[in-house]
Amino acid sequence: VQGPRGGVGGGNDFQWCFSQVKGAIDEDVAEADIISTVEFNCSGELLATGDKGGRVVIFQREQESKNRLLSRGEYNVYSTFQSHEPEFDYLKSLEIEEKINKIRWLPQQNAAHFLLSANDKTIKLWKISERDKRAEGYNLKDEDGRLRDQFRITTLRVPVLMPMDLMVEASPRRIFANAHTYHINSISVNSDYETYLSADDLRINLWHLEITDRSFNIVDIKPANMEELTEVITAAECHPHQCNVFVYSSSKGTIRLCDMRAAALCDRHSKFFEEPEDPSSRSFFSEIISSISDVKFSHSGRYMMTRDYLSVKVWDLNMENRPVETYQVHEYLRSKLCSLYENDCIFDKFECCWNGSDSAIMTGSYNNFFRMFDRNTRRDITLEASRENSKPRAMLKPRKVCTGGKRKKDEISVDSLDFNKKILHTAWHPKENVIAVAATNNLYIFQDKIN
Amino acid sequence: MSGEVQASTEEQQEMQDTVVSPEKAEEVKLKARYPHLGTRPGGSDLLRKRLQKGQKYFDSGDYNMAKAKMKNKQLPTAAAEKTEITGDHIPTPQDLPQRKQSLVASKLAF
Numbered sequence: 001v002q003g004p005r006g007g008v009g010g011g012n013d014f015q016w017c018f019s020q021v022k023g024a025i026d027e028d029v030a031e032a033d034i035i036s037t038v039e040f041n042c043s044g045e046l047l048a049t050g051d052k053g054g055r056v057v058i059f060q061r062e063q064e065s066k067n068r069l070l071s072r073g074e075y076n077v078y079s080t081f082q083s084h085e086p087e088f089d090y091l092k093s094l095e096i097e098e099k100i101n102k103i104r105w106l107p108q109q110n111a112a113h114f115l116l117s118a119n120d121k122t123i124k125l126w127k128i129s130e131r132d133k134r135a136e137g138y139n140l141k142d143e144d145g146r147l148r149d150q151f152r153i154t155t156l157r158v159p160v161l162m163p164m165d166l167m168v169e170a171s172p173r174r175i176f177a178n179a180h181t182y183h184i185n186s187i188s189v190n191s192d193y194e195t196y197l198s199a200d201d202l203r204i205n206l207w208h209l210e211i212t213d214r215s216f217n218i219v220d221i222k223p224a225n226m227e228e229l230t231e232v233i234t235a236a237e238c239h240p241h242q243c244n245v246f247v248y249s250s251s252k253g254t255i256r257l258c259d260m261r262a263a264a265l266c267d268r269h270s271k272f273f274e275e276p277e278d279p280s281s282r283s284f285f286s287e288i289i290s291s292i293s294d295v296k297f298s299h300s301g302r303y304m305m306t307r308d309y310l311s312v313k314v315w316d317l318n319m320e321n322r323p324v325e326t327y328q329v330h331e332y333l334r335s336k337l338c339s340l341y342e343n344d345c346i347f348d349k350f351e352c353c354w355n356g357s358d359s360a361i362m363t364g365s366y367n368n369f370f371r372m373f374d375r376n377t378r379r380d381i382t383l384e385a386s387r388e389n390s391k392p393r394a395m396l397k398p399r400k401v402c403t404g405g406k407r408k409k410d411e412i413s414v415d416s417l418d419f420n421k422k423i424l425h426t427a428w429h430p431k432e433n434v435i436a437v438a439a440t441n442n443l444y445i446f447q448d449k450i451n
Numbered sequence: 452m453s454g455e456v457q458a459s460t461e462e463q464q465e466m467q468d469t470v471v472s473p474e475k476a477e478e479v480k481l482k483a484r485y486p487h488l489g490t491r492p493g494g495s496d497l498l499r500k501r502l503q504k505g506q507k508y509f510d511s512g513d514y515n516m517a518k519a520k521m522k523n524k525q526l527p528t529a530a531a532e533k534t535e536i537t538g539d540h541i542p543t544p545q546d547l548p549q550r551k552q553s554l555v556a557s558k559l560a561f
Binding site: 024032035049051227228230251283286288337341342441 | 501
């Protein structure tokens with residue numbers, strides 16, 4: 001039941017408000033501009049996006065000034081760079097997209113920031129560093145860089161550091177290539193801050209952040225005979241605290257938890273999570289809609305959340321036979337599966353995320369709608385990312401989809417939903433009620449109203 | 452006579468199913484439009500198509516597998532995609548479409 005005041009993610013007086021929108025306004029969306037991943041860094045100070053054109057844009061939150069009492073700091077562009085380029089593998093006759101599938105930040109250890117970005121085949125470690133000083137008064141070259149005539153140098157001087165306009169540089173520090181025959185769907189940094197995993201459709205590899213010419217294969221589900229292939233890996237993540245534990249989800253709606261202490265090759269799981277299915281309700285679509293598109297551990301490490309086509313499920317790691325919570329995202333689509341199969345929407349991969357305290361979860365839907373569920377109050381809300389509601393600090397009004405019969409005012413009927421406006425990627429600030437929602441080529445930032 | 456009685460019970464079951472499950476109703480609709488749709492729901496065909504994403508041209512492994520399949524059975528053919536050219540010709544570097552590098556900055560950065 002939705003009250004008029006929303007109330008999801010915080011107390012009863014909680015309200016989501018528009019904060020910012022980034023990206024072009026024009027209707028014609030260039031394919032390269034479609035945002036393919038969104039991720040806050042560990043402190044929430046930085047927000048990174050990756051797009052289909054292989055570019056990364058990083059936003060930084062401005063320092064909160066005392067004048068702006070009614071809103072939190074805004075996110076402004078900090079750095080942007082071309083992470084991946086399109087490639088063609090001539091040996092396999094395979095086109096490799098430059099689209100950034102995932103970005104994951106490393107925890108900050110010094111002044112520089114590090115992130116991993118991955119396309120279908122290659123993972124890169126990027127260092128983003130600030131430069132606000134430069135040396136002047138070199139001996140061997142002029143101020144404009146030209147080499148000085150050696151015979152003209154008669155004295156020796158010590159270069160002096162002078163302040164300069166802030167420059168943010170992104171440089172690729174490591175390139176982790178040639179380890180994936182299939183398409184990478186996930187990367188996850190381990191809690192040991194030394195290793196990370198990368199997963200493709202059939203294999204998962206463990207890397208050391210310093211070593212690029214070698215990686216360990218820890219999961220391999222490729223059958224000897226490809227005709228016997230029945231499921232693929234859809235997502236994988238490292239446990240937030242236990243560096244020996246990771247999970248991976250499958251296209252059959254199952255999750256396997258593995259312990260790297262048990263064996264070098266974790267083909268045998270430690271735990272197997274699957275919800276029993278009612279055999280009488282099985283249909284052609286059952287397996288397709290049960291395919292898990294995202295898996296995320298809670299910050300506490302006690303729970304994990306999975307997203308399949310119609311729902312989000314929260315699992316207790318101590319209970320394998322069914323989820324502890326199930327939330328319907330857009331159940332009204334169950335009677336539209338035929339057309340969703342025909343237009344391929346049934347294969348859309350929605351992500352999901354937790355808020356900082358694990359009390360709420362968020363996931364996207366169609367028509368630029370996104371959904372939030374409060375785990376404590378069991379309240380849910382549907383909101384829309386739209387430029388129509390983009391005045392600064394404008395409160396977001398809950399949206400409702402009408403499933404049958406009479407459509408009330410302000411409701412939208414299922415048949416009017418725009419299935420081209422999909423919200424696949426969302427991110428929640430690790431500590432505050434600030435969310436980033438990617439709507440095709442636009443990035444929306446919403447925050448709670450400060451009371 | 453008994454055959455007719457059996458058929459009507461099946462029809463009744465199907466009607467019951469569509470009333471009970473919207474999902475099954477959608478399945479009936481889909482099967483009506485695509486009668487040759489694979490009997491294994493969401494099975495290998497879909498998965499293999501997913502794994503082959505990005506595959507542009509013919510290669511020898513593909514050819515051998517296809518040859519082996521032709522010997523055993525006739526598979527239902529999926530609608531031929533215009534962009535896939537398999538088995539028609541051997542590609543040369545001149546045939547391959549030029550991939551333009553993204554020199555334009557992201558519009559998010561403005």
